[in-house]
Amino acid sequence: MPDLTSPALAAVLSHADAALEASRATLFSLLRIRSISAQSEHAADCVKAADWWREQLSGLGFDASVRPTAGHPVVVGHFAGPAGYTGPHILFYGHYDVQPVDPLSLWHSDPFDPQLIGGPSGRRYVARGAVDDKGQTVMFLEALRAWHIAGGGIPVRITVLIEGEEEVGSVNLDPFLMANKADLAADVALISDTGMWDVNTPALTTRLRGMTYAEVTLKAANRDLHSGLYGGSALNPINALTKILGALLDDAGRIQLPGFYDKVTPVSNSQRTQWDGLGFDEAAFLGGIGLSSPVGERGYAALERLWARPTADINGIWGGYTGAGSKTVIASEASAKVSFRLVPNQDPDEVMAQFRQFVTDRLPPGATATFAEFARAPGIEVNVDSPYVAAALAALADEYGRPAVLMGCGGSIPVVTSLRTILGLDSLLMGFGLDDDQVHSPNEKFEETCFHHGIRAHARLMAKFAA
Amino acid sequence: MPDLTSPALAAVLSHADAALEASRATLFSLLRIRSISAQSEHAADCVKAADWWREQLSGLGFDASVRPTAGHPVVVGHFAGPAGYTGPHILFYGHYDVQPVDPLSLWHSDPFDPQLIGGPSGRRYVARGAVDDKGQTVMFLEALRAWHIAGGGIPVRITVLIEGEEEVGSVNLDPFLMANKADLAADVALISDTGMWDVNTPALTTRLRGMTYAEVTLKAANRDLHSGLYGGSALNPINALTKILGALLDDAGRIQLPGFYDKVTPVSNSQRTQWDGLGFDEAAFLGGIGLSSPVGERGYAALERLWARPTADINGIWGGYTGAGSKTVIASEASAKVSFRLVPNQDPDEVMAQFRQFVTDRLPPGATATFAEFARAPGIEVNVDSPYVAAALAALADEYGRPAVLMGCGGSIPVVTSLRTILGLDSLLMGFGLDDDQVHSPNEKFEETCFHHGIRAHARLMAKFAA
Secondary structure (H helix, E strand, O other), X not given: OOOOOHHXXXXXXXXXXXXXXXXXXXXXXXXXXXXXXXXXXXXXXXHHHHHHHHHHHHHOOOEEEEEOOOOOOEEEEEEOOOOOOOOOEEEEEEEOOEOOOOOHHHOOOOOOOOEEEEEOOEEEEEOOOOXXXXXHHHHXXXXXXXXXXXXXXXXXXXXXXXXXXXXXXXXXXXXHHHHOOOOOOOOEEEEOOOEOOEOOEOEEEEEEOEEEEEEEEEEOOOOOEEHHHHOOOOOOHHHHHHHHHOOOEOOOOOEOOOOOOOOOOOOOHHHHHHXXXXXXXXXXXXXOOOOOOOOOOOOOOHHHHHHHOOEEEEEEEEEEOOOOOOOOEEOXXXXXXXXXXXXXXXXXXXXXXXXXXXXXHOOOOOOEEEEEEEEEEOOEEOOOOOHHHHHHHHHHHHHHOOOOEEEEEOOOOHHHHHHHHHHOOOEEEEOOEOOOOXXXXXXXXXXXXXXXXXXXXXXXXHHHHHO | OOXXXXXXXXXXXXXHHHOHHHHHHHHHHHHOOOOEOOOHHHHHHHHHHHHHHHHHHHHOOOEEEEEOOOOOOEEEEEEOOOOOOOOOEEEEEEEOOEOOOOOHHHOOOOOOOOEEEEEOOEEEEEOOOOOOOHHHHHHHHHHHHHHHHHOOOOOOEEEEEEEXXXXXXXXXXXXXXXXXXXXXXXXXXXXXXXXXXXXXXXXXXXXXXXXXEEEEEEEOOOOOEEHHHHOOOOOOHHHHHHHHHOOOEOOOOOEOOOOOOOOOOOOOHHHHHHHHOOOOOHHHHHHOOOOOOOOOOOOOOHHHHHHHOOEEEEEEEEEEOOOOXXXXXXXXXXXXXXXXXXXXXXXXXXXXXXXXXXHHHOOOOOOEEEEEEEEEEOOEEOOOOOHHHHHHHHHHHHHHOOOOEEEEEOXXXXXXXXXXXXXXXXXXXXXXXXXXXXXXXXXXXXXHHHHHHHHHHHHHHHHHHHO
């Protein structure tokens, strides 16, 4: 029976401090697994990462199993909680898969050989997945372990759900949730895949942008052509693709899909006032990545553009001759990957249709367009008046000695939508990443102070839930 | 002393007819040499082809030698002409090297075992180099031989220049021309490496498009970014590149570089009338490659667009994530290869500067552009009022019994520029290839009727020059 007195929590936190080196070793063992979900040659590594989670959870007394899907497997673990437990049943969600590592040449070390190095905020961990999401999920695991070892047992009822396809759009997660509704029943979801305001200021994320992500291929002639023989007569699909995609945004940063802004609602004045009060320094934000001037919609403040306005980004483009030197070719096709960050109320299906229409309307005669669709997730706004939000705000304030900020997040976490629509759960987004963590980029890192505070904050949150 | 009377020419032509089988055997012996310039394992074959030419020319009384370059050797042969000759000194240019033969599996016979087979226009020769350029150069050789044997001697002063690197960009030819200016002095160049209008209609090629070819790279942030964290604030270089390159052409197909058309001169009405009279079927031309509608400048007929109007083609583009699936990345850079086909009077250096300015003027704040430059060659227009053109038109009309067409060529033949700028020579482009000769492709062929008429037309041309 866990002891929920303040001395018991003190012992748990004390253990978390003392065990930090062991916690880091645990994280590093997971970081060594090359679980890149986008690349089929790493399918076995994904299974390995799932097995890793099953073993870890089993070791803490969970009833854990690796469950197949049409893609990479899901790990589910149940812990019933103490006898007579009447508090909320928590569903903890995370993912074991990571982004591809290219361009590999920009990494200072092997992305899967985690490094412990020094930095301005103390020690940091460098590896693919260091923060997204292996580091953040292992914080939770280590909070469980601290209670298990030093607190008389894990004090709450918990289901853990770790998927392996978050970085490729979680395509098999919804069917899994639908097929396992009863097994995944809970009261609230807890997700650690977001960020802090800064290294000293904790945050809850209450707004997430959604996404529509498509790939378009324009095809023209039935083979590559010599530009001397055909130039001036034969359609060049790269010319056509750049003309179409170059018209996606006007000079004021407004997205040109007809109807795109129809369902975009403005943020409240009070929310805008709170964000303005944070004193966000966009020049410093951009300076850190070597840029001087912001882009985005003219007339909106930086945080509003990042958290509450939609975007259109071409994430990749290719076609024709891309080797060294020159080749006088007119290619037969050209492709691009295009994504739209969406805000609450925008319908991702409608935006997908608008994009297809936008391209189709501009196709020159003789060109055909084919589409592949990778993601459709709406934006989310969390109800900030819930007791779960109150518990998390209190745990963070206790840990950091200052109030947490209610942030937006420019990215999407599609699972938040799935958890709400399929399982009926609100999500609590308590994360410990920092803006400079190089998420999805070479030399991804996680600050040890964030990892350490994150373990402790999760341990405190368990006590708040159990109280 | 050659006899230039009409009976003498008749005897030469008669000999060319009677010797056709021997001429074909001569061509076949050259076709058996595997002189692929692009493949180092065939370097010795290139030397063998050069030796073949030296021996053939020596046998006709030329002072011929194989001359080394930094690459494959060049053959130079001199024939002084008859005593007291006062006509023009002809520089005949050709190349003995051929394209690689892959994919070999698509050939119906060994590319270096020349075949004599039947076709809709009579017999044809199938081999790599059958037309490009062994067949066309041997036509000239056999015209020399006919005069040598049956006309009392070759009636003109001739320098023959046969290079071995045309198919790999003639990289060592300009230095050779510069180092041998005096030795290669002449009055006009004669090149047989172009085509006829059709199998019954001879042609001179009098216009060649030039080229400016550049690669541009846009750089934005100093690393790849997560599109959720940065989208709406950080510059996306692919968005920027498509916006810039998408503006290269307007909806009417006009190139938008300021000043681009300033030096473009319209073709003459008589030239346009001649081209219109050819009945070019653009629908069939495009249908062959699976396209239905032409692109290019509105308001111009097909042949004028292909031969006498400039183009802008993006030959390659790349940036961001181009693998399978999706990645929510904002890339740090994006690149494209862009080429402009130029017409006579346009200055390739000016167009390069215009392109750089066009990109630079449209760079969003925070982006930088770097350029690599691959080609700058002006378009060429042969002076059609020259006595050499008149001689060639007369020779072709005599041979075919119908007037020759003055054609353009959408591509460039860099040696024409080199001969003009280094040796000060205009080129006479009299060729006998057909559109369906499969140049650079499997089963390259040359029609025997073209070969035969080509020998006779060159024999006639020598008489015109000498007269």
